[in-house]
Amino acid sequence: MRAQTASPALFANLVDDVVASGSDTVAVSVPATGEPHHDLPRSSAGDVRDAVARARLAQFAWARAGFAHRRRVLLRAHDLIMQRTDLLLDLVQTESGKTRGQALEEVFQAASVTRYNALTARRVLRGRSVRGGIPLLLTTRVRYAPKGVVGVITPWNYALSLAAMDVVPALAAGCAVVQKADDLGALSILALRRAFIEAGVPEAVWAVVTGEAAEAGEALTDEVDYICFTGSTATGRRIGEKAGRRLIGASLELGGKNPMIVLDDVDPERAAADAAYACFSAMGQLCVSIERIYVHRRIAGPFQRALVARLRDAKVGTGLDFDADFGSLASATQLERVRSHLDDAVAKGAEVLVGGVPRPDAGPWCFAPTVLTGVTADMRVHAEETFGAVASLYVVDSDEEAVLAANASDYGLNASILTGSPVRARRIANALEAGSINIGEGYRGSFSSVDAPMGGVKASGVGRRNGREGLLRFVEPVTVSKSTGVLPLPTTGAEFKLLGGPFLLLARVLKAIRRA
Structure with a gap:
């Protein structure tokens, strides 16, 4: 090291x-x-x-x-x-x-x-x-x-x-x-x-x-x-x-429960790599990281297997080098939050596909990247932001079902679409309710585009950075207007009577020539 x-x-x-x-x-x-x-x-x-x-x-x-x-x-x-x-x-x-x-x-x-x-x-x-x-x-x-x-x-x-x-x-x-x-x-x-x-x-x-x-x-x-x-x-x-x-x-810029939509025309291995990073970069402790994955049924099996394999084999560590794939939660408080969401979900019937356990061998607050399935609306992890090492996987039967599920949230900060079709990507992006939308990866495209505004809709905030x-x-915009002196503006009734007609004619002319 x-x-x-x-x-x-x-x-x-x-x-x-x-x-x-x-x-x-x-x-x-x-x-x-x-x-x-x-x-x-x-x-x-x-x-x-x-x-x-x-x-x-x-x-x-x-x-x-x-x-x-x-x-x-x-x-x-x-x-x-x-x-x-x-x-x-x-x-x-x-x-x-x-x-x-x-x-x-x-x-x-x-x-x-x-x-x-x-x-x-x-x-x-x-x-x-x-x-x-x-x-x-x-x-x-x-x-x-x-x-x-x-x-x-x-x-x-x-x-x-x-x-x-x-x-x-x-x-x-x-x-x-x-x-x-x-x-x-x-x-x-x-x-x-x-x-x-x-x-x-x-x-x-x-x-x-x-x-x-x-x-x-x-x-x-x-x-x-x-x-x-x-x-x-x-x-x-x-x-x-x-x-x-x-x-x-x-x-x-406030909370998020960010969705990723995985369509049936992607390479499962590549999509799993993108999803793993999008969910567990900084161990999910990022406002724009993905917590909900909606995968099309026709590719759900191979995508799930690839995602589980990638996360199971990933290296978790805290060294000051490039050896680790994923790091640590930031505090004991964050570790407790992850455990709380996970325990609640499992107690109510969710299944742990991968992870679900602390990693004290890697660090006192390290936790294995965790993916759940079978998540239902009565579980905290369903709609509440975890901001930690837990993501949920859902299977959908159509693009429309995926969009409706992704938008069914109080939050609207970031969303992601994985597809090989530019047409489908554009159509879904236009339907999603989020301040940032990333196609082909999770969050880094919009996050790194410093020439583009970043922010949320709904409960994810107001304003843009x-x-x-x-x-x-x-x-503060300050408007400074100056009279040119070419013709004094009217100040008396007689002057308004004299100039009213020309002013109204001017308005008609400006409209006719499409001058704002």
Whole structure:
């Protein structure tokens, strides 16, 4: 096994960057050992308010620095991310328990998001001229003003990439950020932030706080000008309600119970490989991972056998290398959640096709990737998000039955279609109720497409990250209209009487020539 690039001295150095005025800390355990690994400072509500106040002052200069300056800074940060790949991979693996390959997805995503926003922000946000209300008499331009201080609340499961997808576009738009990091992902976030600070982002422009949601999270939502949250639907509803009362915007990416449809024209072995990864990357602890598989009856037998064989033979481990196919659950809490869903399903008649047991030989929180069949509506695993190492397999008799079953959920975050027919894929994709749809694989196509919006429908959230939409959420459009002086606008009854006819004629002419 290769030597770890991170060290206890680095951990202590990174946690010093947390905005925390007191001496309170929490011991954070890691999946490889289950034992305490480092102490993380706790931020109070007062610390959060102070961080927002400092960010508000620093944001004015950051916004005035302009797009060209921010572009240079973000591109330098991109290069530092690439230079520190091994360190970031070690930190992501240490905190989350995922494999090195799955950690590599995070580092790649963070770099991609940084590069995209650095190169795209000016084109999207520089403003534009639009048609004035009265041609020749009025000119109108729309400019975009940064919203100010953005609050970002990110979870532990994809700490690096989810932080980048919210923080970097906010910085590119000229906003400042105060981010509440989850305890289990704080080191990765702090290391990412360190690259941006060294690249030229002022320290107060991106501050990191920690602590309990009831204190630090509530204080953050009370103070900022816009809030981004990734996490459970229940918590997202509360944050959205608070944001609504304050009349500030919110971007909420919430839960999912994501379906995969496997049609009868696929290669079973290839489909099983795609399904296994889509379900158990990061051991299912990903908002867009697959938890429900709907397979056509004509291919159900060979697909099921291939899936069982692949998962039975997969290597589970926690080493800081590329040896393992699947990693660990992130905490004892996650392990208990998986056990709870599994025990409930088995007690009510579900059958375990593969897995279903802990893997203490691989790590204290490791669990064998588990596929169930015979799942019914009275089981928790049927409709409730497990967010862990359990997926359910259902057999369907038609494309239409698969679509109806896939859409029969309160959630609508991601969906997947495996088929050899572009026509069938397109028809089913148009019928699915989800914010992202992947054809030919599980989630990585849409997740990695940083030029395209990402988000959910129904109980999976509101708002979008990535793409133009991901930038535009951090600005307020301001309309600036100017009278040209060619002809004064009417201000008296007599002037309206004189000009009313020409104005109405103008409206008819504009419609006739299809001018909006």
